[in-house]
Amino acid sequence: YLLEFRTTQCKNLPVDWIKINNTKTFSRYRTPFIEKKLKEKDLYNEKLLLECNLAYKDFLNHFTDDYENFKNVINKLSILDCLLSLSTVAAQPGYVKPIYTEENIIEVREGRNPITEVNKTTYVPNDILLNNENKCMIITGPNMGGKSNYVRQVALIGSYVPAEYAKLGLFDGIYTRMGAQDNIMSMFKSLNGQSTFMVELQETSNIMKYATPKSLIILDEFGRGTSTYDGIALAYSTLSYLLENINATTLFITHFTAIGSLENKFPQCHNYYMNYVEDKE
Known part of the structure; x- marks a missing residue:
């Protein structure tokens, strides 16, 4: 969110514009309006992060309540996955039932x-x-x-x-x-x-x-x-x-x-x- 000008043009810019950085040829500025909105944006980002953390903790609390159910489902799915893999291998030629x-x-x-x-x-x-x-x-x-x-x-x-x-x-x-x-x-x-x-x-x-x-x-x-x-x-x-x-x-x-x-x-x-x-x- 920068406005870039040649250094030779900078003397005509409003005095309340804020210089952010410059090179030998160019200088970059922000207007007071942009600076204000950036600060508001940072504030909203912090609020968003806080709300995300609260939502994630709430999700974990709900997950904890059903932990045993999730654990059982995952265990059953892993067993099913293994059985499906073994059945796929068993169907290949060259395999015999012991x-x-x-x-x-x-x-x-x-x-x-x-x-x-x-x-x-x-x-x-x-x-x-x-x-x-x-x-x-x-x-x-x-x-x-x-x-x-x-x-x-x-x-x-x-x-x-x-x-x-x-x-x-x-x-x-x-x-x-x-x-x-x-x-x-x-x-x-x-x-x-x-x-x-x-x-x-x-x-x-x-x-x-x-x-x-x-x-x-x-x-x-x-x-x-x-x-x-x-x-x-x-x-x-x-x-x-x-x-x-x-x-x-x-x-x-x-x-x-x-x-x-x-x-x-x-x-x-x-x-x-x-x-x-x-x-x-």
């Missing part, structure tokens, strides 16, 4: 990891069989060979499974230790001064404390956060404890070949290796 049983078993034929599959043009499916005779899988193999993807495809969400066949037991708990990069809470703990190794030990300790024979345990390269010899000792003793004292269904990924000797000590434990094809080009 058979659920009270047995301690995970049997999946030609299983796939749905997240990885979306990002790859080709995907090599894998079988998995965990039961009372094969209750612990020690999985080794090269880096980027698919070990972590393999243990993630245990398909326990309770919906259709990306596989040709799936038979799943009911577990009382699922306990995983997949690395700090896969766990937001682990990342926060690391930022708060706890080392990756300390977080790894704490989370594994909780698994050993709360898991039962009816639980599913997944440990991915436990012991990698410290030196090689210490890591081997920790991984060996931890898996030995799980097999001897808890005997839960367990998937244990490791690069420590010494862990494989536990197969000779525990009949329910077996070694598995992620195979690969070498491209000489």
